[in-house]
Amino acid sequence: MLDGFRVLDLTDEKGFLCGRLMADLGADVIKIEPPGGDPSRGIGPFYKDIPHSEKSLYWFVYNANKRGITLNIASKDGQNIFKKLVKKAHFVIESFSPGYMKSLGLGYAKLSKINPEIILTSITPFGQTGPYSHYKASDIVEMGLCGLLYLCGDSDRSPVRISFPQAYLHAGAEAVVGTMVAHYHRGQTGEGQWVDVSIQEATYLATMNAPLFWTLENRVLKRAGAWRTGITSGILQRQIWPCKDGYVNMPVYGGDLGAKTNRALTQWMRSEGMADDFLASIDWNKFDMATVSQETWNHIEQLMVNFFKSHTKQELYLKGLTLGVMIYPLYTPEDIAKDKQLGERGYWTPIEHPELGETLTYPGVAVKASLTPLQIKRRAPLIGEHNREIYQELGFTKEEMVSLVEGGVI
Amino acid sequence: MPGVFDGIKVVDFTWAMVGPMTTRYLADHGATVIHVETATHADILRTAGPFKDGVPGIDRAGYYAQYNVNKYGMTLNLNHPEGVKLAKKLITWADVVAESYKPGTMEKWGLGYEEVRKIKPDIIMLRTSMQGQTGPHSHLPGTGVNLVGLTGFAHLCGWPDRDPSQPYGPYTDAIAAHICGAVLIAALDYRRRTGKGQLLDISQFEAGVNFIAPVMLDYFVNNRVANRVGNYSPCAAPHNAYRCLGDDRWCAIAVFTDKGWRAFCRVIGNPPWTTEDRFATLSGRKENEAELDRLVEEWTVKHTAEDVMTLMQKAGVAAGVAQTIKELYDDPQLKHRGHFWVFDHKVLGKFLCFSSLAKLSKTKPEPRMPAPCLGEHTEYVCREILKLSDEEFVALLSEGALE
Numbered sequence: 178m179l180d181g182f183r184v185l186d187l188t189d190e191k192g193f194l195c196g197r198l199m200a201d202l203g204a205d206v207i208k209i210e211p212p213g214g215d216p217s218r219g220i221g222p223f224y225k226d227i228p229h230s231e232k233s234l235y236w237f238v239y240n241a242n243k244r245g246i247t248l249n250i251a252s253k254d255g256q257n258i259f260k261k262l263v264k265k266a267h268f269v270i271e272s273f274s275p276g277y278m279k280s281l282g283l284g285y286a287k288l289s290k291i292n293p294e295i296i297l298t299s300i301t302p303f304g305q306t307g308p309y310s311h312y313k314a315s316d317i318v319e320m321g322l323c324g325l326l327y328l329c330g331d332s333d334r335s336p337v338r339i340s341f342p343q344a345y346l347h348a349g350a351e352a353v354v355g356t357m358v359a360h361y362h363r364g365q366t367g368e369g370q371w372v373d374v375s376i377q378e379a380t381y382l383a384t385m386n387a388p389l390f391w392t393l394e395n396r397v398l399k400r401a402g403a404w405r406t407g408i409t410s411g412i413l414q415r416q417i418w419p420c421k422d423g424y425v426n427m428p429v430y431g432g433d434l435g436a437k438t439n440r441a442l443t444q445w446m447r448s449e450g451m452a453d454d455f456l457a458s459i460d461w462n463k464f465d466m467a468t469v470s471q472e473t474w475n476h477i478e479q480l481m482v483n484f485f486k487s488h489t490k491q492e493l494y495l496k497g498l499t500l501g502v503m504i505y506p507l508y509t510p511e512d513i514a515k516d517k518q519l520g521e522r523g524y525w526t527p528i529e530h531p532e533l534g535e536t537l538t539y540p541g542v543a544v545k546a547s548l549t550p551l552q553i554k555r556r557a558p559l560i561g562e563h564n565r566e567i568y569q570e571l572g573f574t575k576e577e578m579v580s581l582v583e584g585g586v587i
Numbered sequence: 588m589p590g591v592f593d594g595i596k597v598v599d600f601t602w603a604m605v606g607p608m609t610t611r612y613l614a615d616h617g618a619t620v621i622h623v624e625t626a627t628h629a630d631i632l633r634t635a636g637p638f639k640d641g642v643p644g645i646d647r648a649g650y651y652a653q654y655n656v657n658k659y660g661m662t663l664n665l666n667h668p669e670g671v672k673l674a675k676k677l678i679t680w681a682d683v684v685a686e687s688y689k690p691g692t693m694e695k696w697g698l699g700y701e702e703v704r705k706i707k708p709d710i711i712m713l714r715t716s717m718q719g720q721t722g723p724h725s726h727l728p729g730t731g732v733n734l735v736g737l738t739g740f741a742h743l744c745g746w747p748d749r750d751p752s753q754p755y756g757p758y759t760d761a762i763a764a765h766i767c768g769a770v771l772i773a774a775l776d777y778r779r780r781t782g783k784g785q786l787l788d789i790s791q792f793e794a795g796v797n798f799i800a801p802v803m804l805d806y807f808v809n810n811r812v813a814n815r816v817g818n819y820s821p822c823a824a825p826h827n828a829y830r831c832l833g834d835d836r837w838c839a840i841a842v843f844t845d846k847g848w849r850a851f852c853r854v855i856g857n858p859p860w861t862t863e864d865r866f867a868t869l870s871g872r873k874e875n876e877a878e879l880d881r882l883v884e885e886w887t888v889k890h891t892a893e894d895v896m897t898l899m900q901k902a903g904v905a906a907g908v909a910q911t912i913k914e915l916y917d918d919p920q921l922k923h924r925g926h927f928w929v930f931d932h933k934v935l936g937k938f939l940c941f942s943s944l945a946k947l948s949k950t951k952p953e954p955r956m957p958a959p960c961l962g963e964h965t966e967y968v969c970r971e972i973l974k975l976s977d978e979e980f981v982a983l984l985s986e987g988a989l990e
Contacts (some may be wrong), residue, residue, distance in 0.1 A: 178773040198766070202773050221821060222805040234808065238800040285948070304946070307923030312900045315841035317818060317826065318907035322918070326828060326839060327909040328755040329744060335828040336837055336909045339754055340743045340816045341799050350765030355945025357772035358616055362591045362950050364776055371948040378926055378944050381915075383754075383761035385604070386637065388912040389649035392939055393637040397911050399835070403750040417741065417751055424751055426736040434634075498727050505733035507741045507751055510806040510813055513796060516737070518724035524793050538807040543763070543794035544770045545719070547700075548785035549777060551770070 178549045179204035182360075184268040185259075186243060187250070190217045191376065192272035192300040193239035194349025195356070199268070200242035201542050201551040207262070207567060208245040212585055214560040224533065230560065231532070237557050238539065239349075241528060245558025246567050247587050254586045256281055261571050263291050268356060272300040275310050285371040295369045296359045300352050304375035314376065319344035323380040328387055331402035344380045351379035412471045415478055417507065420485040424507035425493050431466030439464065441501040442481075451484045528556050561587070590617015591950050595775065598674075598681040599623060599658065600698075602630040604731055604757055605715050605791060606687030607654035608764035609771060613683070614657035615943045615952040621677065621968055622658045625665065626961060626990045631730075633961065639935050645961050646934040652958040653940040656930060660959025661968045662989055665696045669988035674698060676973050678706045682784075683775065685713040690725045700786045709784040711774050715767055719790030731757020731791065738795030739802070745815045752815075759795035766794045824872035825851065825883045828909055831892040837909040838887060838895040845869065850902040855886045930957035965989050 180203040186196035187209050200206040208215075214230045224232040249255040260283075263269065269288060271278055278284050278299070285297045299305060302314030309322075320326040320338045330337035355372040363369055390396045403417035405428065416428045429435060439461040446452035456477060485493060490506035497504040506512065519525065526541040542551040564587055568578055581587045595618040599610045607622070614620040624630050632651035639647040664670040674696070678684055684703055686693055693699050693714075700712050717734060718724045735741045735758050745752030767789050778784050796803065802813045820826040820841070828837040842851050845868065852861040860882055865871045872879050887895050892908040899906035908914070915921060916939065928942040935957070943952045969975045969983070983989050 178770075178777040198769060202770065219822075222801060222809065222811070224808055226809055234804040235801045238804060303920050304924050307920045309900075309920035312907075312920075313903055313905035314907070315820075315823070315826075315843070315905045317820070317828065317839040317841055318905045321828065321837075321839040321907035321909040322920075324910050324912055324915045325755060327837070327911050330752050331746065331749060334746065335818070335830065337745060337752060337818055337828070339740060340819075341802050341813070343798060346798050347761065347765065350762070350769060351944050353769035354612055354765060354772065355947060357769055357776065358591050358612075358945070358950065359947055361772060361776045361779070362947075364779055365591075368949065370950065373946040373948070374944075375920075375924060375946075377920065378924060378941075379765075381921075381926070381941060382608070382764065382944065383758055384912070384915075385756040385758075385761065386635070386650040386653070387755055388915050389653060389940070390637040391912045391916065393639050393649045393935070394641045396637070397913050398755075400752070402745065402752045417753060419750065424736075424742070426733060426741060426753070428732065503729055503733060505729060505736040507736045508739050509742050510739055510799075510802050510811075513737075513739055513803065514806055518718050518722045519793065519796070522719050522722045522790065522793070524790075524796075537804065540796045540800045540803050541793065543766055543790055543797055545721075545788040546770065546774065546785055547787075548783055549774075 178202045178546070180549070182267040183207065183265060184270060185209060185262055185266045187269065187271040187273070188300060189215060189272055190220060190235070190239070191302075191345045192270055192349050192352060193217070194346050195270050195298065195300065195352040196243055197239050197241060198350060198353045199356070201553060203549065204268070206243040207563070208240055208243040208558055209248050209250070209259075210245060210560065212247045212249050212561075212587060214247070237537070240557035241539065242553050242555060243558060244563040244567065245561065246564050247561040249586050250281060250283065252584075252586055254581065254584060256283060258571070258586070259283060260291050263288055263295060266292070266295065268296045268298065268360075270298040270300070270352065270356070275299075275301055275305045289369055293369060294363055294367060296356060296363060296372065297369070298352050298356045298372040298374065300348050300374045300376065302376050304378070305373045316342035316344045319376050319380055323377050324384045324388060325380065328384070328398055328400055330400045332400055336400055343383075344376050347383060348374055348376040348379040351382070412469065412474055414466070414474065418482060418485045420488055420490050420493055422489045423509065425485060425490050425504050426507060427502075427504045429466070431464050431469070433462065436461040436464070438502050445500055445502065446480065446484045449484070449487070451487070452480060456480055526553050528553060530556050532559065590952060592616045592618035592775075595619070595683065596681045597621070597683040597685060598677040600684065600686040600688070600693070601715070602687060603632060604654065604760035605763040605767060606685055607632070608760065609713065609715065609767040610658065610685050611654055611656065612768040612772065616950065617952070620658040621964070621972070622655055622660045622959065623663050623674070623677070624660060624961065626662045627664055627666070629961070644934070649935065649938070652932060652935055652938055655958035656928070656940065657955050658959065659964040659968060660962065661965040662962035663965075664988055664990045665698075667986065667988040667990075669983055669986055671696050671698070673973070673983065673988065675706055678703055678710065680972065681707065681710065682778070683711045683713065683771070685715075687715045689728055690714075690716050690720045704784075707784075709778060709782055711771070711778060711784045711787065713767060713771050713787045713789070715763060715789040715791065717790070718792045720788045731760040734759040734791055734795055737792055739799050740795065743799065743802070743813065743815050746817045747814055759791050762798050763789060763791040763794040766797075821873075822869070824869060824876050825879060827880055827883075829880070829884050829887040829895070831887050831895055832890055833892070836892045838892040839907050839909060840883070840895070840899060841905040847904055848872070851899070851904050854898050854902045854904065855883075858886070928954040930954055932957040933960055962989075
């Protein structure tokens with residue numbers, strides 16, 4: 178969908194995913210790193226656990242499909258070369274601190290003079306302006322300020338973030354949305370613009386309905402871990418259940434919403450002799466989560482725990498669904514790798530790494546587009562891998578390139 | 588100011604989270620979006636809390652109201668043959684069809700991609716589902732809450748010595764929404780240039796796994812099965828949510844470099860323990876992290892979370908309050924960004940919800956109308972958009988096709 182469009186990608190890990198998704202959509206994305214390589218190459222995990230700038234699996238994944246050059250945009254020569262690149266580009270994406278690009282003479286006003294159609298997308302912790310615009314951020318800080326951190330974790334311990342950092346990925350993906358809106362506008366009017374993405378705001382999307390509990394019901398939600406606090410009853414109910422080989426997820430709902438599932442589960446438990454007379458006697462249509470006592474609920478819960486512990490997560494998942502009970506497994510990375518659906522959808526994508534003498538398995542694209550398929554065509558660039566082809570395209574001779582290398586420009 | 592998508596027409600058969608979140612991107616920027624619902628089987632978001640004043644009601648749900656702003660809403664019974672006929676008229680009118688039912692549902696109504704394409708050859712059809720339109724598990728029912736389990740996020744959240752915690756709510760819906768929005772708009776621009784539409788089949792499962800992709804490579808390459816690690820980070824210490832003064836108050840602090848460490852120590856007044864050798868380097872701080880966290884907390888519990896954040900940030904140390912949902916509405920940065928739009932909703936009254944997230948310098952969307960009450964624009968759509976006559980409209984109404 179973006180064949181023929183060129184992206185200059187100056188981002189660090191705060192914005193990698195933006196360029197990656199645009200490359201999946203067909204754009205020619207050129208990752209621009211400082212000479213010596215981007216510090217983000219130091220993010221683990223690493224290929225065969227060897228910490229090395231050409232072996233970061235984080236770099237591999239989120240810079241796949243891009244070409245790469247080195248360029249010191251902090252130098253005058255580097256800035257001039259960058260301006261030449263901007264003339265032929267359609268998008269610039271960056272994640273420097275607010276004001277840094279401007280201080281180099283590469284702010285939006287300057288870039289738009291060189292190329293009025295250029296779209297500049299800036300991804301920063303809190304946006305270009307405002308009281309926090311110069312605040313330092315990291316994943317856990319963004320999670321704190323967007324409201325997600327407080328909602329997550331066990332009630333008797335500190336709030337907890339998702340163990341694999343998420344905030345920058347939300348921002349990278351949301352940045353593509355904004356960039357595509359600007360792209361559509363440019364197609365109609367010929368004018369470019371500046372897209373200002375705040376990681377805090379992009380990650381806010383993942384708070385879902387939580388903030389509305391305050392404005393509509395005057396309630397402040399708190400974290401409850403594997404449990405959930407009944408909205409009206411205040412009793413603790415398990416959402417995550419231990420099973421034979423791990424955990425499964427099954428929120429239990431009362432009334433009509435849960436009756437069918439609860440009946441089916443009770444029958445299944447009875448057929449295996451794991452429901453007592455009390456459980457079997459419950460009229461699930463009349464069962465009300467709002468009025469059940471903690472004691473009664475604990476009794477029901479214990480029977481369910483015993484039942485789940487006698488089955489594997491795959492049994493509970495697939496047999497449950499044939500019986501009309503929605504029990505979903507808590508997959509580990511290993512379970513995900515072995516999942517039948519992902520395998521048969523052709524999700525896993527082999528990517529050649531000639532420098533490693535190996536083909537690695539990558540998670541594929543999440544969208545099947547019938548006419549212009551999204552694709553991962555190449556592994557992430559090595560440091561300066563495409564300097565020659567891109568600088569030659571700009572008209573530099575071999576001798577000029579040597580002097581640029583010696584001058585520390587590329 | 589005209590919106591970027593003025594003149595773009597969307598017939599929106601989506602429900603629940605990711606579908607409506609995706610079409611909202613187009614609605615915010617000016618597209619005419621008709622959200623098609625049925626009174627015979629309410630959108631799950633209309634029946635889920637929170638509700639205005641805690642009282643359930645079909646038009647009282649904030650969840651629905653948040654993702655369907657700037658859209659028209661009509662009711663249509665697709666189990667009625669005349670309802671399907673009307674849906675086909677809407678498709679003829681539209682540039683984009685979006686749907687998020689369980690795969691096979693649209694086909695049951697004769698509204699699968701092949702049929703839709705016959706009606707409108709250049710249509711873009713966005714289909715978002717749990718596990719994609721194809722494959723052995725494509726027809727399994729479920730929601731984003733279930734996908735939090737499948738995608739590994741539940742396993743990867745919480746403490747290693749305890750049951751998993753899982754992130755809040757149907758987390759993967761947010762991931763899929765960014766991706767659906769990005770790809771849908773790219774497809775619209777492609778259509779604008781070439782006149783060609785297409786089918787977009789999005790699997791929320793696959794989108795979710797994209798957000799832990801390095802963890803999957805770590806499994807394939809290094810055979811490592813990543814586990815939840817609390818707030819641990821391999822490359823920072825201190826790195827945690829620290830208890831502060833007050834009831835259940837916390838501030839996140841993250842120190843990545845030795846320079847950051849020195850700045851951190853200055854902020855807390857350089858107590859003697861900070862000069863101990865074991866804390867002098869990052870690897871030392873990692874080795875003694877439990878003790879370090881205890882000592883850091885000795886200082887943070889004496890200060891409010893806001894003060895901890897402000898003092899740290901002044902010194903260039905990354906820190907942020909673990910804000911409650913209440914505090915989000917007073918966050919000075921979000922305020923400055925115009926993060927919240929205010930709508931005047933017939934039932935909810937003054938209703939705040941997030942605005943268009945990425946801020947564009949030249950195309951600034953504005954709140955145009957609150958989310959529709961159930962069936963609010965059914966008559967408007969029939970008469971003004973589809974140009975049905977009085978007789979036709981009344982006939983459909985009395986037959987139950989517009990329920």
